[in-house]
Amino acid sequence: MKRVLITGMSGAGKSTLLGELAARGYQTVDTDYGDYFQTVDGERLWRADRISALLSGATAELAGVLFVQGTTRNQAQFYPRFDHIVLLSAPPQLLAARLASRANNPYGKDPAELAETLQYKRTVEPLLRASATLEVITTIPVSQVADTVLDHVLSPGTA
Secondary structure, X not given: OEEEEEEEOOOOOHHHHXXXXXXXXXXXXXXXXXOOEEEEOOEEEEOHHHHHHHHHHOOOOOOOEEEEXXXXXXXXXXXXXXXXXEEEEOOHHHHHHHHHHOOOOOOOOOHHHHHHHHHHHHHXXXXXXXXXXXXXXOOOOHXXXXXXXXXXXXXXXXX
């Protein structure tokens, strides 16, 4: 089974893409839910035991693809366990509009949270880009984002 990390800033479309991939029959896990995070010194980090168990459960003998969504400072320690790292990105104005209008998650509606997201876009996103095997700018419909990701992940010759 291939393991694919979907990462990016809040509002980039990670959860929306996961929904599209799940609707197409792919196995997906949104690490924002299900006890995958712990707070350490005020920072939300992936729980190493839970992420390790998730990735170990997707053994190479199983067919298919597991898409895991999340963005956290300690995700890089798990990069060797992913076959692909897909960065979703969007222009700052689009991120702000999406955060202001989304109904499934309150994060980003507060001006301080929006400012934090836009700061992370400038400082963290370049680090994510450097490790990504694919970047998709999500100004296109989610169906096209999913097609692009699947073309990359399922192509012969990619891990």
